[in-house]
Amino acid sequence: MRLRPLRRTAAPAVDADATATGPARVDHRTKALTKRLKQGDVAVIDHVDIDRVSAEALVACGPAAVLNAAASTSGRYPNVGPQILLDAGIPLVDGLGDALMGLKDGTRLVVRGNAVLSGTTVLAEGVEQTAETVEADQAKAREGLSDQLEAFASNTMDYMLKERDLLLDGIGVPRVDTKIDGRAVLIVVRGYHYKEDLAMLRSFIRESRPVLIGVDGGADAIIEAGWKPDLIVGDMDSVSDSALTSGAEVVVHAYRDGRAPGAARVAELGAKHVVFPATGTSEDVAMLLADDMGASLIVAVGTHATLVEFLDKGRSGMASTFLTRLRVGSKLVDAKGVSRLYRSSISTWQLVLLVLAGLAALVVALAVTPAGQAALELLLARWDDIATTIRRFFGG
Known part of the structure; x- marks a missing residue:
């Protein structure tokens, strides 16, 4: 062939x-x-x-x-x-x-x-x-920032006029079944350093068991960290289907005229939801909802607070958040950057050396006391028995 x-x-x-x-x-x-x-x-x-x-x-x-x-x-x-x-x-x-x-x-x-x-x-x-x-x-x-500051002042007045009833009296805030009154609330937004900050709050979440609110993709961030969101708030443009069907209650952020493009998607997935028409951002809506429902403490992760951060979001000003934070007051704790504040400077090798030093100190302490000497002799005898057994096994 x-x-x-x-x-x-x-x-x-x-x-x-x-x-x-x-x-x-x-x-x-x-x-x-x-x-x-x-x-x-x-x-x-x-x-x-x-x-x-x-x-x-x-x-x-x-x-x-x-x-x-x-x-x-x-x-x-x-x-x-x-x-x-x-x-x-x-x-x-x-x-x-x-x-x-x-x-x-x-x-x-x-x-x-x-x-x-x-x-x-x-x-x-x-x-x-x-x-x-x-x-x-x-x-x-950098030379154009002055124009943005002017836009901020203008937007602040405009937002106050449009949302004075919501800001002052909470008119228009929908009722939700999730129990918030008297509880701490953790609001998660997929913003700067949200993963690190969320990791640093593990002990707070474990001990306080706050209501977990994910703002759009923040719900996926909560799930990725190993928890389940209680509420999902947003216009539903960046949250996954799996998060929406995780059992969390959904609040669809709508335009002030009532249009809610995200509501159709949530309805198709069969997720329980209510609609919240409001001007401003979804994270503002989440804070106003938590405050109106009686949250004792609101901890925010990844939220936007500076002029540059809001311009990053494509907004000409941050009037809604500025006024929302005034409305929520002292119960709001911004956890942005907490991971950078408490980042450990101890290396792995330093921890290993610390453990070895502790073991050495323990051995010395045992060696200088009668009871410790007896314990060491017993330990060495036991080790000798184990070594002899191993040698016999391999020798046989």
Whole structure:
């Protein structure tokens, strides 16, 4: 029988000038893209002002590059997302336009400097971000913060006029079956350092058994930490189906006119829910609900409190949260950054040495007392018996 020679397939050509190569993963919403983005993929997004949370989620996926149809820093405020990507060694190309957003997932892309190619065809050209360009964008953006402060003052007055009945008298807060009156409440938002802060609160959760409220994706954060949410509050755009069907009571945050896009999804899943129409953010709604239902203490994890954090969320001001925190008052404890405050500086080796020193001190203490000497002799005799048995076993 004649053997046919094996056919050798040519190895794919390597582009020596390429900044990065990989299959495209395309989505207008960065939050949705990170759920399916894998290491080595090329992330194609349309995200003006990449915020910290989105950048950290992209870094965790390990993409070969990030291609942005929009400007990663528009100049509205000094967002830190682009710097986080560059610090992680991920190439970032900006201002590529809408041409890339129509690509099919899996299209093989080559990133060469500021150009994006498919094969030998240049699909789009943009701005390759470097440490110098990011710093220049940040300096320009810092000059625009005064405009944001003006917007904040304007939004504060507007929010007060729209929600004075809710803020002053709690009119419009729905009734929920979860018992909150007289209990501590822990509100979890998937914001900055929420995982570390949640881990630091384990003893508080174990001892106080607070009502656990997840704000949208914060419900998944509670489940990932090993607990079950009692309430889920939000517009339901970033919480998983498994969290919504975990048995938690659901409060759908609706627009002031009553429109609640998330209600249809919750109803389809068969989850018990009520609708809470209110201006402001979902975390504000969660705080107002807990306060109105008689919470004795409200501990917030991952919530947004600074001007830059709210601009990261795409809001022109933080009037709703400013006034909500005034409304809730002294019962609110912000746990943001608690992990950084109490982070241990003791290394593993230091702990090992401490244990060994303790054992040495115990042996010395036993050796200088009659009872300790007798105990040591008995221990050594027992060890000798064990060693003899082992030697006999292997010798036999």
